[in-house]
Amino acid sequence: MLLSKKSLETRINSGEILRKSRNIPLDMSSINLSGSSCDLTVGRIFQPENAKTILNQFQVFHNYKIDDVALEKHRIKPGEMALIEVKEYFAMPRDMGGILFPPNKLAKEGLLMTNPGHVDPGYRGLVTVCLVNMGRQEVHIAVDQVITTLLLVGVDEPTDGYAGSEGKGVHKTQLQSLDVDFAGLKSRLPGLITEYISHRVGAALALVGLVFASYALILPELGQYRIESKKEEEIAQELIEPLREAMITDYSKASENIQAQLDSLKKVLLKVCENSKTTECKELSNP
Ligand SMILES: Nc1ccn([C@H]2C[C@H](O)[C@@H](COP(=O)(O)OP(=O)(O)OP(=O)(O)O)O2)c(=O)n1
Numbered sequence: 139m140l141l142s143k144k145s146l147e148t149r150i151n152s153g154e155i156l157r158k159s160r161n162i163p164l165d166m167s168s169i170n171l172s173g174s175s176c177d178l179t180v181g182r183i184f185q186p187e188n189a190k191t192i193l194n195q196f197q198v199f200h201n202y203k204i205d206d207v208a209l210e211k212h213r214i215k216p217g218e219m220a221l222i223e224v225k226e227y228f229a230m231p232r233d234m235g236g237i238l239f240p241p242n243k244l245a246k247e248g249l250l251m252t253n254p255g256h257v258d259p260g261y262r263g264l265v266t267v268c269l270v271n272m273g274r275q276e277v278h279i280a281v282d283q284v285i286t287t288l289l290l291v292g293v294d295e296p297t298d299g300y301a302g303s304e305g306k307g308v309h310k311t312q313l314q315s316l317d318v319d320f321a322g323l324k325s326r327l328p329g330l331i332t333e334y335i336s337h338r339v340g341a342a343l344a345l346v347g348l349v350f351a352s353y354a355l356i357l358p359e360l361g362q363y364r365i366e367s368k369k370e371e372e373i374a375q376e377l378i379e380p381l382r383e384a385m386i387t388d389y390s391k392a393s394e395n396i397q398a399q400l401d402s403l404k405k406v407l408l409k410v411c412e413n414s415k416t417t418e419c420k421e422l423s424n425p
Contacts, residue, residue, distance in 0.1 A: 139292040140174035141234070146290060147171060149231065155290065157227040160262075164226065170284070174291075177241070177284040181225030181264070182208035184308050185218075187318035193310060204310060211280035214249070214271040217319040222267040222285050223307040230261045232296040237289040238265065244285070248273015251286065259297045263305025266312070270320045 141149075149155050153163045156176070170177040189207035214220045230236065236257035244251065252268040267286050271277050279285070318324055 139294075141290045141292055143171050143173055146174070146176065149234075154229055154231045155234065155236075156288075157229050159227050169226070175239075175287050175289045178238075178265075178286045178288055179225045180222050180279060180281050180283050180285045182223040182308065183210070183212045183279060183281070184208060184221040184223070184313060185212055185318075186221060186313050186316035189313045193313070204308065204313075207313075208308075211278065213276040213278050214269065215276050215319075216248075216271050216274055217323060218271050219316055219319055220269045220271075220279065221308050221312065221316060222269060222279070224265045224267060224286065225282070228257060228261050228263055228265060228305065230257060230259055230300070232260045232299045233293050235259045235291050235293060236261075237291065238267070239287045239289060240267075241284055241287050244269070247277045248275065249277055254286075257288070258300040258302075259293055260299025261302070261305065262300070263303075264307035265305060266308055268316070272320070 146155065147166065150164055150169070150171075151166065156164050156169065156178075158164050158168075184207060189204075192202055192207050193204075208223075212220060228236075238254050238257065240249070240251035240254055248271055250270045250272045252270060253266070257265065265286075269279075269285075
């Protein structure tokens with residue numbers, strides 16, 4: 139069940155739900171209650187990268203604490219991240235839970251809240267809001283500005299309360315794990331570009347290498363092929379030549395034989411003609 143404005147006022151006045159600090163009740167005039175929800179405001183602002191640098195690099199000389207890196211106002215650049223510690227201190231009763239929402243106004247400005255969530259019945263302490271500027275413009279945030287809306291819901295019977303410890307707000311470990319911008323793009327981009335280029339160049343080089351390697355492999359093969367075919371031609375020549383010579387020799391021997399045969403045939407015919415005394419034989423014996 140959502141709680142009405144009237145019952146919220148009563149509970150807050152009695153020191154429940156929200157307080158100014160652990161032991162100081164909230165001044166009702168400082169909070170904007172509407173229906174079953176109330177608006178929560180900016181307490182401290184942290185720009186993770188700046189805060190980390192100061193805490194890590196100058197700690198040795200100055201003994202900086204988290205309070206020293208908190209900002210009162212800040213312009214969140216497009217793509218950048220900011221961590222907000224909410225000003226109001228939670229003192230949730232055991233019969234009531236809460237849900238933290240980003241106000242519509244923030245979204246309109248391009249701010250994305252990365253950790254909307256529930257507030258357990260019995261939770262005590264501070265809550266944090268992590269924002270990323272997803273828009274094109276810088277977004278200005280300052281202390282006391284509305285940063286999140288708390289929707290309050292009654293539980294049908296009192297719970298055992300919250301088992302976790304008191305919320306201390308933003309701490310150093312939280313800052314360490316966050317980057318200057320969304321998904322660490324600013325720090326990752328040079329690496330991503332180098333990786334992209336090296337992939338492309340690598341692929342191009344591999345292609346060029348492949349072409350050269352192909353030439354290097356094919357050219358000697360072609361040369362070899364030529365040499366081998368020349369060799370083969372010489373071998374063929376060596377084999378054909380004696381055959382050719384043998385053929386020529388045989389042919390001339392054969393023609394000599396034929397000539398001899400013809401001569402002896404002629405002699406035989408002449409003898410036959412001399413005996414027959416025909417006209418044709420006379421012509422044959424006196425050509
Ligand atoms: N933006 C938010 C949302 C919640 N909380 C607080 C109120 C919750 O009661 C408490 C625990 O919230 P979750 O259960 O959502 O978070 P975890 O599961 O991380 O914490 P836990 O292990 O304490 O339950 O943290 C917070 O500090 N900041």
